[in-house]
Amino acid sequence: MLENDLTTDLIVLESHINSLFDSVRKGSAMLKAFQSFEMRLFNQNSLVEVIGYILDNAKAVFDLDQITLCLLDEHGDFSRLLGDALVKLTDQQGLMVVRDREALQAKFGYFVHSYLGPFEQEHFGYFFTTLEVPPASIAITPLYRGGKYLGTLNMGSRRADRFSCTQTNDLIACLSMVIGICFENHLNVDTIQRTSYIDTLTGVNNRRFLEQRIGEELSRCQRSDDPLTCLFLDIDGFKSINDKYGHQTGDRVLSTVAKAIKNQLRNSDILVRYGGDEFIALLSNISHSTGLEIAERMRRNVQSLEITFSENRIPVTLSIGLATYRSDLNQPLATAEAAARLVNTADAAMYQAKNKGRNRVEYAEIRFDRPLVLNG
Numbered sequence: 297m298l299e300n301d302l303t304t305d306l307i308v309l310e311s312h313i314n315s316l317f318d319s320v321r322k323g324s325a326m327l328k329a330f331q332s333f334e335m336r337l338f339n340q341n342s343l344v345e346v347i348g349y350i351l352d353n354a355k356a357v358f359d360l361d362q363i364t365l366c367l368l369d370e371h372g373d374f375s376r377l378l379g380d381a382l383v384k385l386t387d388q389q390g391l392m393v394v395r396d397r398e399a400l401q402a403k404f405g406y407f408v409h410s411y412l413g414p415f416e417q418e419h420f421g422y423f424f425t426t427l428e429v430p431p432a433s434i435a436i437t438p439l440y441r442g443g444k445y446l447g448t449l450n451m452g453s454r455r456a457d458r459f460s461c462t463q464t465n466d467l468i469a470c471l472s473m474v475i476g477i478c479f480e481n482h483l484n485v486d487t488i489q490r491t492s493y494i495d496t497l498t499g500v501n502n503r504r505f506l507e508q509r510i511g512e513e514l515s516r517c518q519r520s521d522d523p524l525t526c527l528f529l530d531i532d533g534f535k536s537i538n539d540k541y542g543h544q545t546g547d548r549v550l551s552t553v554a555k556a557i558k559n560q561l562r563n564s565d566i567l568v569r570y571g572g573d574e575f576i577a578l579l580s581n582i583s584h585s586t587g588l589e590i591a592e593r594m595r596r597n598v599q600s601l602e603i604t605f606s607e608n609r610i611p612v613t614l615s616i617g618l619a620t621y622r623s624d625l626n627q628p629l630a631t632a633e634a635a636a637r638l639v640n641t642a643d644a645a646m647y648q649a650k651n652k653g654r655n656r657v658e659y660a661e662i663r664f665d666r667p668l669v670l671n672g
C-alpha cells in the first residue's frame with residue numbers, strides 16, 4: 297500500500313518536474329530569441345530599418361499573428377526621418393502615424409498603460425486593421441522616449457489565451473522599452489545632424505549642408521528634367537560695415553540679410569551661408585528667367601532694409617550671380633562635376649556683378665569647354 301502511494305507520488309513529482317523543465321526550456325528559448333531580436337534592433341542603421349525590422353520579424357519571434365506600430369508624430373520628426381519609406385511602411389507593413397494627440401485620444405483612446413486581454417473591435421479595431429480574421433487576444437503597450445509619449449506597440453494573436461489581464465507583461469514592457477530607446481537614438485542622431493548643418497549666427501543652413509544636399513538636388517533635377525537655379529549672393533562692402541559700425545553690428549547685418557533672402561524663397565528651396573558674407577540659394581525647378589526675377593526681388597528687398605546704428609540707417613546691398621543647370625545641356629556630367637560647375641558659374645556671375653558696380657544681378661551660362669576650377 298505504502299509502496300503504491302510512493303510510486304504514485306513519484307510519478308506526480310516526475311511529471312511536475314518535467315513540466316517545470318519544459319517551461320524553463322520554453323522561457324530560456326524565448327529569452328534567447330528576445331535577446332537576439334534586441335541586438336538586431338540596436339544594430340539597425342536607421343529609423344526606417346528599425347521599424348521595418350520590428351514589423352517584419354517580431355511576429356515570428358514573439359509568436360504573434362499581427363504586429364502594428366502607431367506613432368504620435370506631433371512635430372513631424374518621424375515622418376521626416378522616414379521620408380519616402382513612410383508610404384510603404386504604412387500601406388504594407390502596419391505602421392500608423394498620427395499627427396494630433398487629441399485625435400489619437402478622442403478616436404482610439406490614449407494608451408498610457410499597457411492593455412493585455414480580449415480584442416474588442418470598438419476600442420482596438422484601429423490598431424489591427426490588416427488582419428483578415430480579427431485577433432482573439434491582444435497586447436497594446438505604450439512607447440516612451442525620455443518620458444515623452446511616442447505611440448503604441450500593438451500585438452495580436454488568434455489564440456484567446458495568448459494575452460490576458462492576469463499575465464505578467466515583463467517581456468512586453470522590456471520590448472517596448474528597447475523600441476523606445478532605439479527610436480530615441482535615431483531621433484537624437486537626426487537632431488545632432490540637423491544642428492550640425494545650421495549656421496548659428498544667421499540660423500540658415502551652412503556650407504556642409506550644401507555639400508550634402510546639392511548632389512541630391514541635381515540628381516532629382518536630372519531625373520525629372522527640371523532646371524536647377526543657383527544664386528550666389530554676396531554683401532557689398534561688408535568689410536567697411538564691420539570697420540565703421542563694429543563687428544557686432546556686422547553680425548546683425550548678416551542675420552537680417554539672411555532673413556530677408558529667406559523670405560523670398562519657398563520652403564523647399566535651400567539657403568546656406570557659404571562663408572563670411574556669402575550666401576548660396578538653390579532653387580529647384582526654377583528656370584533662369586524666373587530665377588532672375590527672384591534674385592532681383594531679393595536685391596531690391598535687401599536694399600530697402602532698415603538696419604540702423606545710433607539711429608542712422610546702414611546702407612546694405614547685395615551682388616548676386618545666377619547660373620542654371622538644365623539636363624538638356626547635352627552634357628552628361630557626373631553629379632559632383634555638375635554641382636561644382638553650377639556653383640563656380642554662379643560665383644563667376646557674382647564677380648561680374650561686383651565688377652559692373654555692385655548692387656546688381658548677373659547671369660552666366662555654364663561652360664563645358666573649360667577645365668573645372670574648384671572653389672576653395
Ligand SMILES: Nc1nc2c(ncn2[C@@H]2O[C@H](COP(=O)(O)OP(=O)(O)OP(=O)(O)O)[C@@H](O)[C@H]2O)c(=O)[nH]1
Nearest residue numbers: 530531532533534535536538543544546547572573
Ligand atoms: N561681422 C562679421 N564679419 C565677418 C564674419 N565673417 C566674415 N566677416 C568679415 O566679412 C568681410 C568680408 O569682406 P570681403 O569679402 O573682403 O569683401 P567686402 O568688404 O564685402 O567687399 P566686396 O565683396 O568686394 O563688396 C571680412 O572683413 C570678414 O572679416 C562674421 O561672422 N561676422
